[in-house]
Amino acid sequence: MDFAYDDEQKALQSAVREMANRLVPQETSGDVPVGPRPLDRDAWTAIAEMGLLGLPISEDAGGMGASPVEVSIAAAELGAARLELPYADAMAAAVMIARGEGGDDLLESIVDGSSVVLTALAEPGRAWDPEHPEATATKSDDGWTITGHKLGNNDLTEADAVVTTAQCPDEGCTCVFLVREPKASGASVSFESAEAIRLGDLDLLTEGLNVGIIALGGEALGAMGAALRSTVEYLKTRKQFGVPLAAFQTLTQRAADMYVSVELARSTVNFASMAITDHPGDSATASRLKLITGRTGRHVGQEAIQLHGGIGMTAEYSVGHHTTRLTQIEHTFGDSRYHLARLTAGVREHDMVDVLA
Secondary structure (H helix, E strand, O other): OOOOOOHHHHHHHHHHHHHHHHHOOOOOOOOOOOOOOOOOHHHHHHHHHOOHHHOOOOHHHOOOOOOHHHHHHHHHHHHHOOOOOOHHHHHHHHHHHHOOOOOHHHHHHHHOOOOOEEEOOEOOOOOOOOOOOOOEEEEEOOEEEEEEEEEOOOOOOOOOEEEEEEEEOOOOEEEEEEEEOOOEEOOEEEEEEEEEEEEEOHHHHHHHHHHHHHHHHHHHHHHHHHHHHHHHHHHHHOEEOOEEHHHOHHHHHHHHHHHHHHHHHHHHHHHHHHHHHHOOOOHHHHHHHHHHHHHHHHHHHHHHHHHHHHHHHOOOOHHHHHHHHHHHHHOOOOOHHHHHHHHHHHHOOOOOOOOOO
């Protein structure tokens, strides 16, 4: 498998990097809010104008017709620049709408950024399990309605529609739905017989989440790379006892271990994005990606803070922001424990496992 980018992919990477560096927050203060943040409309418009919101959507539907590889490239540059946008969430929702059975009229406005459609797949008081929701859907002559409580990964108050899941007792399965104009409060949204459009079944959910996980992996890779570069630069310039910190072998060894983690994450993201391009429903590869980036992200983030000493903990320094975002990513669309359990369950399907394969 060739991991080298072609000329068009390199051009995309360069263009997104230039755009993201113009939008990156240059200064931060100690008053940094926690939790889901309101959508930065200016940054959202900028990435829409570059076509990033239409990357996984076919050209017939107004998108770019690109693959998950391009999604990961764009997400990596957004992550490196600390642009905290619901990009992965929007990609997952867009794929489910584009490949579903309804909501096509939203695609054009999703691509141009005028409509914001996000996911609301988690539920309060329950572990991540979108395939077995408590929310229920009811079918009538006029269509579908949903009742239940859902949680998103981002602030949903500015979302024009959300993609969610609900049980369909009449059909005996879980289905994916689109709900327009959700009544959200922060990241929480309640449905009381809310009108909904049925998009498809759980295969559609898997394809959408796989693209979202690819975007998350790309964003994590960008954040890890930026944290590593900042750490190496600090070790080269910060002096102690009259010599740069890089002169201490123990510290350079820890920086080298960070480099190994970043490269492991890079290989995993590249492999997963190419594999899911060929097999959109490959949830095992998506879980491997989530597990690896969760572990490497935690290692790189914690070591970056440790090697920066006290300034790594301050709200004014970028390393802490990258580590915070890496922690958020690790808990989005299922945490490492969830994906490890899913991979472990899949081992039973094999008579023999070659651990070196």
